[in-house]
Every structure is written in C-alpha cells, then in structure tokens.
Amino acid sequence: MRLLVLNQYFHPDVAATGQLLTELCVSLAREHEVQVITGFPTYDPLEPRRRRLFAREDMEGVRVLRVYTWRGSRKTLVSRAATYGTFLLSALLAGLLVRRPDVLMTWTDPPLVPFVGWMIALARRRPLVIVVQDLYPEVAVRLGTLRHPWLIRAANALLRLPLRRAARVIAISEGMRRRLMEKGVPTERILVIPNWADGRAIVPCERTNPFARAHGLDRARVVLHSGNVGLVQDFETLLRCAERLRAQGGLDGVKIVIIGDGAGKRRLQREAAARRLTNVLFLPYQPKERIKYSLASADVAVILLKPGLEGYVEPSKVYAIMASGRPFVAAIGSGSEVARIARTHDCGVIVPPRQPEALAEALRALLADPARRERLGRNGRAALLRFYERSLAVSRYDRMLRALHHERGARG
Structure with a gap:
C-alpha cells in the first residue's frame, strides 16, 4: 500500500x-x-x-x-x-x-x-x-x-x-x-x-545521571515541565506556584525546570526574571537520545493546560512521563485525557487549573513522600507498556x- x-x-x-x-x-x-x-x-x-x-x-x-x-x-x-x-x-x-x-x-x-x-x-x-x-x-x-x-x-x-x-x-x-x-x-x-511513547527508547533511569549532573540537578529536588512552551499551557500558575514554594520553605533545594521552546518562552523568561525566581531554570529542547535522562532527572513532572481546552488539546507529554517511570502532578480539568489516565492507572495527581496553591500543596506532598512517588511512577510505566x-x-x-x-x- x-x-x-x-x-x-x-x-x-x-x-x-x-x-x-x-x-x-x-x-x-x-x-x-x-x-x-x-x-x-x-x-x-x-x-x-x-x-x-x-x-x-x-x-x-x-x-x-x-x-x-x-x-x-x-x-x-x-x-x-x-x-x-x-x-x-x-x-x-x-x-x-x-x-x-x-x-x-x-x-x-x-x-x-x-x-x-x-x-x-x-x-x-x-x-x-x-x-x-x-x-x-x-x-x-x-x-x-x-x-x-x-x-x-x-x-x-x-x-x-x-x-x-x-x-x-x-x-x-x-x-x-x-x-x-x-x-x-x-x-x-x-x-x-x-x-x-516509545517504551524501549524512554526507560526509567537513575536520578543521578549525566544530564542531571551537567545542570546541577543531582543536588536538587526537581519539578520538571518538558515540552512545548506555548499558549495553551498555564505557565502563570506554575510561576505563582514557584513563588509559593520559595516563600513557604521547608523543602530545601526545590528547582522548577522548564525544558523546551515555543511561542511563550521569551515572555515566560522575562516574567521569571522580573519576579526574581531563581528557583526556575530554563533549558532548551534535548536531543532524542538524552530525553530519558532529562525526564529521569525529575522527582515529579508537571503537566499544565488552561481551563476550557479539555478535548480540544490533549497533552501528549504524559506518555513520555509514564515511560520514564516518574509520577506527575497535572493542573488540568477533570474531563481531560490526562485526568482520566491518572484516575484509571493511579499514576498521577490532578489539581484544578489556575489554582497555584493547590498545585504547590500537591507538589510539596509528593516531594515529601518518596514511597508514593515510586508507586505512582511504577504504575505509570506499567500502564504505558500495556496500553500506550x-x-x-x-x-x-x-x-x-x-x-x-x-x-x-x-x-x-
């Protein structure tokens, strides 16, 4: 054919x-x-x-x-x-x-x-x-x-x-x-x-890996957003979450890492600089052979979608996160595919969009619970291999x- x-x-x-x-x-x-x-x-x-x-x-x-x-x-x-x-x-x-x-x-x-x-x-x-x-x-x-x-x-x-x-x-x-x-x-x-996602190319790796060491992430607790930095992602909520994590303290060395590019990146970088968010790190897209290491550098991945876009946009980054064996927190509507996946496979945490307090609290709770992170990540990897x-x-x-x-x- x-x-x-x-x-x-x-x-x-x-x-x-x-x-x-x-x-x-x-x-x-x-x-x-x-x-x-x-x-x-x-x-x-x-x-x-x-x-x-x-x-x-x-x-x-x-x-x-x-x-x-x-x-x-x-x-x-x-x-x-x-x-x-x-x-x-x-x-x-x-x-x-x-x-x-x-x-x-x-x-x-x-x-x-x-x-x-x-x-x-x-x-x-x-x-x-x-x-x-x-x-x-x-x-x-x-x-x-x-x-x-x-x-x-x-x-x-x-x-x-x-x-x-x-x-x-x-x-x-x-x-x-x-x-x-x-x-x-x-x-x-x-x-x-x-x-x-390709479960053979993206596999769970150690947190301390060449990518993490190269960017000083092996000494930090990492919240990772990897993918397009565009208009549909609610990065304002992520920046306000970063402000709260910095202000509240209690978790040493939390770094929010944003890997990728897109129409909203320059504005987002200016906003982070204006707010003096030194706990936010921007990195470019990574070559395909390094993606498994960049994803593995995270303790928790984050997924963002502006409200009202469920069913019109479905973030595909969830599958790579699942392949890497990492848990995620998604600030997204309950009717989205990401929310359904999290509920069905017990591999992530869902919080309402545009609620930075809820996002910060979910991240803090997951960062403080390594056993739960490991369980959610393991469930995600198993679901990826079976269904996606x-x-x-x-x-x-x-x-x-x-x-x-x-x-x-x-x-x-």
Whole structure:
C-alpha cells in the first residue's frame, strides 16, 4: 500500500507532532510504501539546509519530500503565518505532482493542512485520513487569539469541511471524539487512537545521571515541565506556584525546570526574571537520545493546560512521563485525557487549573513522600507498556489503513 502523509513537522524538528509522526511513519514503512510531504526544519535556528522548492531525502525507509517553507523567526505572528502559508501552498503543489497514493493522511499542524489534504484527495480521487492532534478554530477562539466573528466563521467553514468529508478521522482521546461529533463529523468515521511513547527508547533511569549532573540537578529536588512552551499551557500558575514554594520553605533545594521552546518562552523568561525566581531554570529542547535522562532527572513532572481546552488539546507529554517511570502532578480539568489516565492507572495527581496553591500543596506532598512517588511512577510505566506503547499505536494505525484500503478496493 502506498501511503502519502502531509504535516509541516517531521524529523529532525522537535515539535511533538513531528516526533510522533516520524515514529509512526518509520514503523509503517516496514510494511508499506510511505512518503511524507513536510517542510524544512523550523525549530533549529542553525538548521543548515538551503531552502529549495523541493528536496528529497530518505529516512529509515520513509521517502521524505521537503517543500519550500519560509525561514524566519517563529516568535512573531507574521513570520509564523508566512511559514505556514508557504508550506501549505508548496505542499498542495507537491501533493498534486507526486505518485498517486492509495491513501492520503494528514495531521493538523498547521491547522489548515487537512483542507489542503482534502483538495489533494479530491483531485487524486483517494480516501483521506485526518489525525486530529488539536481541534481548531476552537483552540484559537478559547485562547482569545481569534476574535473577529467573520474570521471565526471562515475558519470554521474551512476546517469543518475536510473533517466531514474524510474517510476516517482519528481522535486521540474520547473527549476529542465527543468534540468532533459536536462539529458534525459522522460518528462511524471517527476512530480513537491515543498518542504514545516509545517504551524501549524512554526507560526509567537513575536520578543521578549525566544530564542531571551537567545542570546541577543531582543536588536538587526537581519539578520538571518538558515540552512545548506555548499558549495553551498555564505557565502563570506554575510561576505563582514557584513563588509559593520559595516563600513557604521547608523543602530545601526545590528547582522548577522548564525544558523546551515555543511561542511563550521569551515572555515566560522575562516574567521569571522580573519576579526574581531563581528557583526556575530554563533549558532548551534535548536531543532524542538524552530525553530519558532529562525526564529521569525529575522527582515529579508537571503537566499544565488552561481551563476550557479539555478535548480540544490533549497533552501528549504524559506518555513520555509514564515511560520514564516518574509520577506527575497535572493542573488540568477533570474531563481531560490526562485526568482520566491518572484516575484509571493511579499514576498521577490532578489539581484544578489556575489554582497555584493547590498545585504547590500537591507538589510539596509528593516531594515529601518518596514511597508514593515510586508507586505512582511504577504504575505509570506499567500502564504505558500495556496500553500506550509505540508498537500498539502503530498496530492500530496499520489495521485502520489496511481496512480503509480494502474498502476502497472492494468498491472498485
């Protein structure tokens, strides 16, 4: 089976969707002919590739076609719009020119990729699969970044159309499935396949490891946030929590470590400096081979999501945390997938969002209870291997794609 995949981010980009998609495509390429249309890497300012209209690569059996993408800072709205726009136009052209696939699959980064995928699928007369990682325009509306009524209506129309016409729509949680049904996506076309982590690449490691020693974390109690520093995470609550932990004392050497990058990082760094939060440390994204050590440096991981986004956004960092055998505290709505995982598998603690006092108290209690930390981490690792491991997710995608291809063949 020939599978064509569209998404702006792919290896070596460190965006979560890029890492997940890379793992999925590499695994599927062992059984299928997989081609990915993607952009040139944008997260690394030192990325050496020269921008061209098209550039072909091969990665572990995956044929990668990189298309022209504006190279600019991701920190401004105009630059990000230019990056997204050039990718979408280039991807549309490439999708119409490459060898005709049996199935076309798009993810949702950037949000208009499914619309481009629908146009390509319509022109090539092939079934479309949309994997919904974030649900737009609802995310932008709830964050307040999209406010004008006619822009909201236009975005709704452009983004709802491909979802309703796709042969399959993949939701990454039951909550997201319900949100998709509210948008009018036919129930019978929605399939829930959770995100995952690679339990062989991310394994429990000693707290005192090369990464921890390099950053002085082996001598501290570490609360870790690892991943995107964007607009959907409630970092204001984390900073106010850091202030309370510092003021209350009683736990020596507590360090809040924020690893990653994103649209909100510079503002967050300025805020931490203005408040003189010397107990907050910022570090860049880590190479994949070091992630198991960076996660292992934590006593407790933290997950943040602004209220009202449950089912529209589901933090996938929870799976890497579980793979590392570390417990987590999540400041998140009770209806989120993270909260369900914590309740079902007894691997984390949930506190209401935007309540820094509750977050600080939960962290203090867990930091003071090593036996409970060990139990929660062990439960998380066991649940990851049983329900959310990479190989399990790949099998679910493989079965879905084969069934769709078979249906198409049966109809002639």
